[in-house]
Amino acid sequence: MTRILITSALPYINGVKHLGNLVGSQLPADVFARFCRARGLETLALCATDEHGSTTELAAAEAGQDVAAFCAVQHAQQRATGDAFGLSWDYFGRSSSPQNHELTQHFARQLWKNGFLDVRTSRQVYSNADKRFLPDRYVIGTCPHCGYDRARGDQCENCTRVLDPVDLISPRSAISGSSDIEIRDSTHLFLKQSEFVPRLREWIASHEGDWPVLVTSIANKWLDEGLHDRGITRDVEWGVPVPDDIADGALKGKVFYVWFDAPIEYIGCSMEWAASRDTPDAWKSWWFGDAAKDVTYYQFMGKDNIPFHTVGFPVTLMGAGEPWKFVDRLKGFNYINYEGGKFSTSQKRGVFMDAALEILPADYWRYYLMANAPESSDSNFTWDHFAGVINKDLADVLGNFVNRVTRFCVSRFDGKVPAGGTYGDEEQALIAELDQRVSACAGCFEALEFRKALAELRAIWVAGNEYLTRAAPWTAIKTDPARAAVGVRMGLNLVHLFGHLAWPVIPESARRIHAAIQPAPDIIPWPKEAMAGFLEQLTPGQPIHPPEVLFSKIAEEQIAEWKLRFGGS
RNA sequence: GGCAGCGUAGCUCAGCGGUAGAGCAGGGGAAUCAUAAUCCCUUGGUCGGGGGUUCAAAUCCCUCCGCUGCUACCA
Secondary structure (H helix, E strand, O other), X not given: OOEEEEEEOOOEOOOOOEHHHHHHOHHHHHHHHHHHHHOOOOEEEEEEEEOOOHHHXXXXXXXXXXXXXXXXXXXXXXXXXXXXXOOOOOEEEEOOOHHHHHHHHHHHHHXXXXXXXXXXXXXXXXXXXXXXXXXXXXXXXXXXXXXXXXXXXXXXXOOOOEOOHHHOEEEEEOOXXXXXXXXXXXXXXXXXXXXXXXXXXXXXXXXXXOEOHHHHHHHHHHHHOOOOOEEOEEOOOOOOEOOOOOHHHOOXXXXXXXXXXXXXXXXXXXXXXXXXXXXXXOOHHHHEHHHHOOEEEEEEEEXXXXXXXXXXXXXXXXXXXXXXXXXXXXXXXXXEEEOOEEOEOOOOEOOEHHHHHHHOOHXXXXXXXXXXXXOOOOEEEOHHHHXXXXXXXXXXXXXXXXXXXXXXXXXXXXXXXXXXXXXXXXXXXXXXXXXXXXXXXXXXXXXXXXXXXXXXXXXXXXXXXXXXXXXXXXXXXXHOHHHHHHHHHHHHHHHHHHHHHOOOOOHHHHHHHHHHHOOOOOOOOOOOOOHHHHOOOOOOOOEOOOOOOOOOOOOHHHHHHHHHHHOOO
């Protein structure tokens, strides 16, 4: 039996994430994790906050908090919001954990020992007013090429040329605005990525076809353009310290670059998970050596993260010279736009996770986002489209099906699964269709094709409505009660089925649907047997319980209100 | 500038060498169990423009136009 390891790109600690962040990483990872658990596979789903770096320091300063305290608060908030969204990680860790500190230093020592780290000195901009080195983009000045006076040190927004901050004319700090800055030499560790190009090429080529084109093309582009060695240390305070035994303490006081330690936290997080269960070594069989041979490892991320997972992190693992587990299936997503523009954290444009849950239950968002996941290209969120999908798919097609069957059962069959009659041609045809569709749906989930999986799920709900219309128990009951009993019994079995199939995507609603028939287990399993058996398992006479309205419809006035509140077109 | 992706019915998208598809929206009808929810039928596209390869192209090649993303010390 294969075990399933799942990680989603780590959300940065800097505030609540918007739906665009969610749809490309944590949400599909959760849907897939639930699907795997529903199939009875041993599954470990991990995520964590990515906490280090200068951006965190500045955000904490802005919030008037100590960095560690700021991160603790933000981490707790992200975990709470994720829980509320139904994100069922086995563990939600922190890149600042002791485990990750230790592991990051371990990888650095291995790389150093194996000769893949260079000590190099480079010129960095230092701000006397801010008492810190400035990242390139935090240096502002006049562009030497076009004369634009607010060019950033990494790139001029006006002429789009890539810049070096030391070339800016009259440079100043973007943090304080002070022009009291100077160029200082600073020593850093560089990871010799260029030595790994052949191995990376071979590894990436081995995944052509099972990774999305988006992923392999981005990865190959980096290799084709010539992989630069990469600085993996920074002159900031909030991070994993470089140990003194590397380069004879030449890097004293410096920390590792966030992009070095963040992916390592995938492993660190599993150590946190193991520690939390008092089985401190349990993480190892998921990651290391022959013990992890039966593990299939899935990563989920937005396209901005792809280079770091196809190049940066693999180099760390290769260079360590130890038998670490590499990703098997890497699922990358495009972006989702908001009402024709970008979701933007800095401009507070779009819908953020906490605000989303204030106005509607998590399942509405989960369904919509997965049904419209930006898999082949960027997708668009608009309030009108969102409301249309929720009202039609969830309220009308699924919710109303459950409602009409269960209520009819109450009014004409005393609220009990009716006995009498046997399945005939109509039922056999439905069973044949569902056998095909349920396995197609599972196949789409396995292939990480979420849009198609949800389209199939919806088609299954539609098949239920079609059947009910043909069976028409409300008509049959006048002349042929046994025939009506068959229709309702099948209808109730379908409700039971829908409660199972929907659980990975809309867990809370699936639980309520399941509860209409009987209490739901914690993990609602994906059907193992053929539909013929699955759709005949309810016991005649067992009571059913029509749920309250499963999905209330979104009204025009609400859409108007939300467009105003969140800023629409 | 370079690289990549996309451009298919009003909208959101699938198809990626063999007589144009789905969902929504629009039109007509059936049914009345149900959150006026469902079901059936149906209108609608010279598949961004042009050129080429092929018996055959939305599907392969070239070119042009448009949109988007990435471009490496913010993550």
